[in-house]
Amino acid sequence: MSRRPNNILRRLFNRRRRRPTSAADGTGAIYIIRERVLANGCWVLKIGMTKNLGRRMKEHRRNCPNLNRRLWRFKGVGFRRRVEALFHLAVESICVDRPRTSCPFCHRRHLEIFVLTPHQILNGLLPLFARLS
Numbered sequence: 384m385s386r387r388p389n390n391i392l393r394r395l396f397n398r399r400r401r402r403p404t405s406a407a408d409g410t411g412a413i414y415i416i417r418e419r420v421l422a423n424g425c426w427v428l429k430i431g432m433t434k435n436l437g438r439r440m441k442e443h444r445r446n447c448p449n450l451n452r453r454l455w456r457f458k459g460v461g462f463r464r465r466v467e468a469l470f471h472l473a474v475e476s477i478c479v480d481r482p483r484t485s486c487p488f489c490h491r492r493h494l495e496i497f498v499l500t501p502h503q504i505l506n507g508l509l510p511l512f513a514r515l516s
């Protein structure tokens with residue numbers, strides 16, 4: 384499934400935001416991995432959350448031989464599952480595509496992948512990421 388229309392994303396975002404927070408949803412890190420840069424200048428990003436960033440990055444390295452990754456992370460985010468879900472929906476609403484194609488490095492289909500132009504990164508993604516604080 385690729386990028387969904389904004390009216391649907393807005394409805395999903397509002398519904399998720401209204402859901403009460405859960406005590407099981409603890410503190411963790413939200414991260415953005417730049418997987419690669421496309422010929423047209425767009426960036427392919429993976430956005431995720433984890434309780435243990437070191438372990439998660441080791442998993443990524445083991446599962447996929449892409450050595451060109453760059454990582455940005457925001458540690459100490461409370462209610463990490465909720466924040467990740469809302470962040471995914473917000474990024475999807477500003478992105479070019481949410482592809483489900485297979486990875487050129489490991490030929491598997493990665494999840495939570497978004498394609499953004501440099502303009503969308505600067506004016507959409509970075510302000511969203513900064514608001515995680």
Ligand SMILES: [Zn+2]
Pocket residue numbers: 446447448449486487488489490491493
């Ligand atoms: Zn891969």
